[in-house]
Amino acid sequence: MSTALITGGTAGLGAAFARYFASAGYDLILVARGVERLDRFGAELAQQYSVTVSSTAADLTTDEGCSAVIELLDGVDVLVNNAGIGLGKGFSAAGLEAEERLLNLNVRSVLRLSHEAFKHMRRRGRGTIINVSSVAGFGPTMPGSTYNASKAWVTSFSESIGLLGRSENVRVMALCPGFVRTEFHSSANIPTSDIPGWMWLNADSVVESGMRDLRRGKLISVPSVKYKFIVSAIRHMPLGALGRITTRLAAISARGQIR
Numbered sequence: 442m443s444t445a446l447i448t449g450g451t452a453g454l455g456a457a458f459a460r461y462f463a464s465a466g467y468d469l470i471l472v473a474r475g476v477e478r479l480d481r482f483g484a485e486l487a488q489q490y491s492v493t494v495s496s497t498a499a500d501l502t503t504d505e506g507c508s509a510v511i512e513l514l515d516g517v518d519v520l521v522n523n524a525g526i527g528l529g530k531g532f533s534a535a536g537l538e539a540e541e542r543l544l545n546l547n548v549r550s551v552l553r554l555s556h557e558a559f560k561h562m563r564r565r566g567r568g569t570i571i572n573v574s575s576v577a578g579f580g581p582t583m584p585g586s587t588y589n590a591s592k593a594w595v596t597s598f599s600e601s602i603g604l605l606g607r608s609e610n611v612r613v614m615a616l617c618p619g620f621v622r623t624e625f626h627s628s629a630n631i632p633t634s635d636i637p638g639w640m641w642l643n644a645d646s647v648v649e650s651g652m653r654d655l656r657r658g659k660l661i662s663v664p665s666v667k668y669k670f671i672v673s674a675i676r677h678m679p680l681g682a683l684g685r686i687t688t689r690l691a692a693i694s695a696r697g698q699i700r
């Protein structure tokens with residue numbers, strides 16, 4: 442039986458990954474901070490899909506949390522580095538401590554867990570690492586947000602390690618969704634009322650689309666045609682124009698004028 446370890450596996454995209462792999466017959470190791478939800482969701486999945494689900498309560502912003510999860514990675518077939526946060530406030534307003542917490546989770550935990558998993562997978566000659574990034578990693582779409590930079594790192598890191606992994610039968614892919622309906626925005630007090638309905642994606646569809654891209658050997662997956670188009674525009678637009686557009690949109694949004 443194969444095993445998938447999913448960080449942030451109790452909500453949003455992580456829960457969708459958990460459902461996906463459980464339905465494919467994988468045993469699961471779920472990681473999150475909330476013990477009660479880990480136990481409840483794990484029991485639900487075990488019953489529904491007849492797989493073994495174990496859970497580890499760990500805060501991946503901390504060294505201890507990362508170390509506890511690293512201990513579990515030998516023998517894992519799929520690692521999904523999914524846990525990630527945004528900050529509801531822009532640079533300097535959020536505070537340095539919050540910025541460092543974001544970097545610790547969005548970047549440092551991804552580096553540490555990937556480093557350990559890649560080593561074991563390379564030795565075994567097989568394995569998969571999926572790093573959940575974001576379309577935000579393709580450019581400065583949110584003036585004053587360091588979240589974009591953290592996701593730019595995740596995408597670039599995954600692409601680079603993915604190229605190395607190809608010769609070792611270890612697949613590495615960055616999954617880069619746009620807006621997905623999850624707890625992400627409410628947890629960070631990020632207002633969403635200005636985001637038009639058409640921009641929202643469904644977590645299960647994002648995961649299915651990402652898994653199709655993984656099977657095709659892609660290093661970067663951008664689910665949905667509309668976000669492929671948006672990413673292409675972000676990548677090819679002159680930086681000056683992109684900066685002017687995103688700054689203006691942020692200003693309009695702050696004044697609550699988009700409906």
Ligand SMILES: NC(=O)c1ccc[n+]([C@@H]2O[C@H](COP(=O)([O-])OP(=O)(O)OC[C@H]3O[C@@H](n4cnc5c(N)ncnc54)[C@H](OP(=O)(O)O)[C@@H]3O)[C@@H](O)[C@H]2O)c1
Binds near residue numbers: 502523524620
């Ligand atoms: N939602 C979007 O619009 C969107 C778009 C693009 C990319 N993403 C990315 O997708 C990933 C998943 O986001 P989501 O939207 O599914 O978020 P979510 O619904 O808020 O779920 C976050 C999950 O991560 C866990 N978690 C949070 N902080 C943690 C920590 N310090 N240590 C361990 N686990 C932690 C949470 O459980 P506990 O609170 O119990 O720890 C929960 O299981 C993130 O990397 C995010 O950046 C999201």
